[in-house]
Amino acid sequence: MKKISLLFLLISASLFAKINVVTSYPWLAKVVQEVGGSAVHVTALASPRMDPHFIVPKPSLIPKLSRADLLVINGAGLEIGWLPPLLKRANNANINPGRKGFADASKAVRLIDKPKTVSRAYGDVHPNGNPHFVLDPHNLIPIAKMIAGKLSRVDPANKGLYQRNLSAFLQKWRAYLKQFDGQMRSCRGLNVVQYHALYNYLLKRYGIRSLATLEPLPGISPSSKHTFEVIKIIKRNHVKKILQDPYHEKKTSRFIAQKTNAKVIVLPQDVGAVSGTKTLKNFYQSISRRLCH
C-alpha cells in the first residue's frame, strides 16, 4: 500500500513538473509541442479521423480538461458543437474562456469567408469566418507566436525556453514554407471543386479557384439535384480535381468523377488524418504532393 502511494506521488510529481496543455485538435498539439518543448505535456482531444465539426464528446475527455493548465482551441466556431459541454463538466476554472489558461488560435490569424448575413437558412455557417485556417501553413507562424506568449504567461519560469523554442521553430518553418511555396507554384490557376469549403485558405494562398462545393449548403449532405449542377460546372470549366476530405462519404465525389474527367483527391484536414501525416511537415507535404503532382 505504501509503495503504491509512493509511486502515485512520484507520478503526480513528474506530471506537475510539466505544464499540462490540452488542445482541441492534433495539429495544435504539434505546434504547442514545438514551442513548449520539454516543459510541456500536450494532449489533443479530437481524433484526426473524425469530422472536426462533430467530435464525439466522450466523458473520458473530461478528466483531461479538468487537469489542464492551458487549453488551446482552434476557435471560429469549429468546436461549438462538442467542446462547450465538456468544458463545463470539467470544472476547471483556469481554462474557461477569458482566463489566463484559455487560448483561441483563430484570434491570431485573419479569417476569410466571413458571411455578410448570418442565418441558418444558409446551412451550418460559421458567423466569424472560415475556421479551417490550418490548411494554410503560413498561418502557423502567428499561431506559434501566440502560443509562446500564452505559455509564457501560464509558466513565466520557462519564458526563456519558450522564446528560444519559438525562434528555432520559426526559423525552421520559414525555411520549410519556402520549399512548400515552391511545390505549390505549379498549381497556380488550377480550377477545383471541393466537398466542403474546407480548403479555402490553401486555395486562396496559392491562386487555386474553387468553383463549387459538393454540399449544396455548408453542413447539408449532397443532394442529387445539386450533384448534377456540380457535374455541369465541372464539364463547362474542365475541372480536373475534386477535393475530398477523409471523413465524409466518398460516394458522391466518386460518382461525379465517373461522370466527368475529374479525379477525386483526398486531402487531409489535420495531422494524422490519413496515413503518413504524423508530423506537421508530413501533413503539408502530403497536401502538396496529392494536389500538385
Next chain:
Amino acid sequence: MKKIFIFSIVAANALFADSDIEELKKLVMEQQKTIQALQTRMIALEETKKTAVQSSSEKESEDKPVVAEKKQTTILASTENQVPKKKKKPKRSKENLAEEDEYAAYRTSGTSIATASSSEDNAMTESQDNTSSFDQSAFLPGIALIGNMSAVSRNISNDEYANYSIPGFFGNPGELPFNEKRGFNLNYGELEIFSTVGPYIDIFSAFHIAKDELEISELYATTRSMPYGLRLKGGKLKSEFGRINMKHQHAWEFSSIPLVFEAFFGQEGLCDEGLQLQWVAPTDFYLMAGVEMMQGSNEYSFGDTDGINSMVSYLKSAVDLGDMTTLLGGITYMQGKNGFGDTKIYGADLTLRTDFNSYSSLTWQNELLYREKPLEGGIVADQAGLYSQLIYDYNQNWSGGIRYDTIFKNVPDEPEGLDKYSAMLMYRPFEFTKLRLQYSYDKSKYFAGEQKNVQEILLDLTFEAGAHGAHAF
C-alpha cells in the same frame, strides 16, 4: 459633527479633483511620448524597407515583421506599467502583424493610434454621437426557442385513456404533459435563456410554455471558478443522476419518458428546487461525484416539502474501450420524506457506445431503479423497474431505436411484469430539426383492476432555433 462631515466631503472632493488632473497630465505626457516613439520607429522602418525592397525578394516580407514586432515589444515594455487603456492599442497592432502585408498593417495601426489619441482630445469638445454610451446590447444573453408538436393515433379514446393508471403506483397523472390527445398536439414551446453573469457565475433558464401556462422548467446559477474540480449549482434544476433525467424532452431519443421514470417521478422526471455540488476527481479516467439537496416536492416518491427534505447522490465513471467505444456507468442513492417516512431509491445505469465514424454510432443504454417507499400503516412498498434501449445513428440524417420497459417488482397485491415496447425512426433534415415516427405497445396500464393494451403511433416534430448549445454525450 456635521461640520466635520462637510469638511471631509470637501476635502475628499478636492483630493479627487487633484489626482484626476495629475493623472490626466501624466496620461497625456505618456501618450505623447509613445506617439513620438512610434513616429521615429515608423520613419526608421520606412527607410529600412526602402533599402530592403531594393536588395530583395520573397524572404523579406517574412523577416521584416519580426524586426517590427521586436521593436514593437520594446515599445510595449517601456510603456507596460501604464493605464490598461493604453496597453490595448499597441496590442491591436501586434495582432495585425500576423497579416499578409505585415508592414502595411504596422503603418496603419500606427496611424490609428495617432488618430485615436487625437480623437480622445476632441472628446472634450462634445461633438460626437453619444447615444450609444450606455448601450448594452453586446451583453444580450443566448436565446433559443424550441418547439415540439405531434400527431397521435391511439386505440383508446381520450376520455378513457385519461383514467388509466399504472397499478401499485400512487397518483394518476390526470393529464399528460406530452401527446395528450388523439390527433394534433402542440406539446410545448420552450424558451431557453442563458448567459455568463460575471467572472464567477453562469446562469441558465428554460421556460416551458404550454397551453395557458408558463412554467419555470429550470432556472439555476452555476459557479465557473471554484477550485479543486468543484462546481456548485443552485436554483430549480433537473437532477443529474443516471442518464435520461437531466435531459429535456426534446433531447430524448423517444417521445416519452421510460416507464419506470413515469411511475417513480412522473412524465417530466425529477426536477426540483435545490442545490447541487459536483466534483470531478483528478484521475486519468472519468470519475464524478455529485450531491443534491432538494426540497422534495416530487409527489410520486417524496412530497413532504416542509424544509429541505430530499437528497440525491451519485457517482459516475467512464472508461474507453479502444478508440471508438466508451463504457459509462453510474450508481445513485436518493432519500426523501413522503409523509409516512423516508423513501429510499437505489439506481444504477450502464451505457455502451461505439462510434463507427463522426456520424454513425450504436448506443446501448440501461437504467435500473429500485424504490422502498413507506406507506400508511408502516408498510414499505418495494418496487423496481428498468429500461433498456438500443439506438443506431445511421448517419447525420437517420436514426432508429428500440426500447424495452418493465416494472418487474411491485407491492404484494399488485401485478408485476408490467411491460412496454417502443420503436422509433428519426429523420433530421438539418441538425436542429427532428422528425420522429414512434410506435409503442404499452401493457402497463390498468383500468378498474383490468389490464388494458394501449397501442400508439405518433409522429412528432421538434425544432430548435437560436443559440442552442451542443448536446452532451
